Amino acid sequence: MAVPVFQRASGSTGTSHTIDIGVAGNNRLVAVFMGDESTPGDTFQGDVTVDGKLCNKIAVADNPDGAGSHLELHAIDESALGASNGSVTVSYSGGDIDWAIHVIVYYGVQNDTVVDVDKEDVVVGNLVSVENINSNAYSLVIMGANNGSSGAISGWTSPLVQRTEGPHPLSAIMGTASGLETTAQTNKTYSVNCGTAALRSTGIVAVFDRYTVGGGGWAGGDINGVTSLGAVNTVADANIGTINTV
Secondary structure: OOOOEEEEEEEEEOOEEEEEOOOOOOOOEEEEEEEEOOOOOOOOOOOEEEOOEEOEEEEEEEEOOOOOEEEEEEEEEHHHHOOOOOEEEEEEOOOOOOOEEEEEEEEOEEEEEEEEEEEEEEEOOOEEEEEEEEEOOOEEEEEEEEEOOOOOOEOOOOOOEEEEEOOOOOOOEEEEEEEEEOOOEEEEEEEEEOOOOOOOEEEEEEEEEEOOOOOOOOOOEEEOOEEEOOOOOEEEEOOOEEEEOO
16 A cells, blocks of 8 residues: 655646646646635636646635635546656636646545545634544545735644645635645544634645555545545455455
8 A cells, every 4th residue: 555645736826837747657646726815706617637637626615705715626646647747737727817726746645536525615814724524544635725815824733734835816825735644533623824814714625545456445524515435445365355455
């Protein structure tokens, strides 16, 4: 079994970003956060691509308070990336130059199917918290936060490590973090301090399983209000019986 290993992260403002997504065959995950201070209803409606290949939309958080705050997470895994490697373009259709795009690259992730994901889009204040997150041992946890004010993002819940803090959307601040939960977690809360009281904020946390041969592992959780339970693979051997790979 592989353990997810952080490779790199960076960001840009505008509609595209260039980043090294590493070498094919390493069970990669490319996670893309999109953030904007948006007026209510001014949400991103387009597609996100990595080297021209379509990402899956994982979660959307939209806070309509005041001028609004909008955050999305999109991701793509090894099977969809295929032979793409090295420096490539991450881009999106829709939005405008006021948006920011932050990208995190990992090796050793099962796929872009989440174990659990949740969002916070009614925050008023400087602390963005996403609650009730479940994860398996050695799962990858990724968090993004967008705050409609000035300030500096820091102080993420352990084991999250800050990966980006800016570039920021127009009139907002944005950052990302990720980390490895070495033990299984139940109903955990992940938070980040945005450094100043804000008019509105948004946050997203997503959990991805480590790579296992055959894709074993529990993949349940409350995903945007829908409970999903993935399959547990079994391997049979005439000499040693049946082994459940979890």
